[in-house]
Amino acid sequence: QQPVQSPQAVILREGEDAVINCSSSKALYSVHWYRQKHGEAPVFLMILLKGGEQKGHEKISASFNEKKQQSSLYLTASQLSYSGTYFCGTGLQGAQKLVFGQGTRLTINP
Amino acid sequence: NAGVTQTPKFQVLKTGQSMTLQCAQDMNHEYMSWYRQDPGMGLRLIHYSVGAGITDQGEVPNGYNVSRSTTEDFPLRLLSAAPSQTSVYFCASSYRRDTQYFGPGTRLTVL
Numbered sequence: 211q212q213p214v215q216s217p218q219a220v221i222l223r224e225g226e227d228a229v230i231n232c233s234s235s236k237a238l239y240s241v242h243w244y245r246q247k248h249g250e251a252p253v254f255l256m257i258l259l260k261g262g263e264q265k266g267h268e269k270i271s272a273s274f275n276e277k278k279q280q281s282s283l284y285l286t287a288s289q290l291s292y293s294g295t296y297f298c299g300t301g302l303q304g305a306q307k308l309v310f311g312q313g314t315r316l317t318i319n320p
Numbered sequence: 321n322a323g324v325t326q327t328p329k330f331q332v333l334k335t336g337q338s339m340t341l342q343c344a345q346d347m348n349h350e351y352m353s354w355y356r357q358d359p360g361m362g363l364r365l366i367h368y369s370v371g372a373g374i375t376d377q378g379e380v381p382n383g384y385n386v387s388r389s390t391t392e393d394f395p396l397r398l399l400s401a402a403p404s405q406t407s408v409y410f411c412a413s414s415y416r417r418d419t420q421y422f423g424p425g426t427r428l429t430v431l
Contacts, residue, residue: 211379212362240417251410251422252363297362301417306370307378308353308420312362 211236213300215311222318227286230314232298234279240301241274241281242308247294255296256283285316293318322346324423326411332429333401341396341426343411349421351414352394353378354386356407357425363410369394401430 213234222228232241240259244252258274258281269289274281285292295315299308327342345352353368355378365378369388383405385397394413398405406429412420 212364242420244420251424252420254419254421257419299363299420306351306376306417307365307368308417309365309379310355310363312360 211302212309213298213311215296215298215314217314218312219315220317222288222316224290224318224320225287227284228288228292228316230283230285230296230298230316232281232283232300232311234300234302236279236300236302238274238276238279238281238300238302241272242299242301243270243272243281243283244297244299244310245292245294246297246313252297288316288318290318290320292316324411324413324421326409326423326426328426329424330427332431333398334431335402337401339398339401341398341409341411341428343394343396343423344392345394345413345421346392347413347415347421348391349413349415350391351416351420352388353412353414353420354384354394354396355410355412356380356405357410358407366396366409398428403430406430 243256246252295313299310324345354366355363367386369375409426411423414420
């Protein structure tokens with residue numbers, strides 16, 4: 211039931227773009243994206259709901275393909291502050307709980 | 321607004337001991353959840369609650385109990401601590417299935 215994220219880790223230079231994918235084998239109601247810095251709590255970035263409604267962050271965007279039960283997070287012109295581990299959380303149809311993927315570690319180098 | 325608070329921040333237990341991790345929120349959120357985070361495993365849901373008096377199991381509920389007597393508080397009880405329960409524990413709250421706000425975490429070591 212846990213969504214699968216890819217890649218597991220990515221290393222970029224500042225200014226480069228990154229895409230992080232999240233896929234589920236179940237019908238999704240929502241996909242949430244969070245970022246976690248080392249030693250800190252996860253922080254909300256983006257939520258995508260079935261039906262196309264999207265809320266989120268200024269320089270980070272995401273897509274949600276309901277038919278494929280997949281979501282992608284796009285980070286363009288990455289900044290050093292983007293470094294951290296990114297988690298997708300999936301809310302299933304008819305379920306109240308949020309289940310997270312294993313995370314994608316993003317490292318941005320100068 | 322304090323948001324989501326967790327106590328203690330650090331705890332060391334011996335195998336077999338019991339303890340309660342405290343979680344409180346002041347945002348009047350209906351939903352509250354407990355996650356554990358182990359290296360390489362992401363965030364795994366232990367238990368969650370959709371309102372006072374209503375709780376349900378997550379992915380890894382064994383060895384843990386919860387109760388929700390008030391909207392604000394959602395304590396997590398370890399019944400008989402085991403080394404496999406060494407982890408970082410996060411409590412989170414949300415309005416329905418919207419944005420989850422995480423507490424700062426409790427780092428638990430079981431010897």
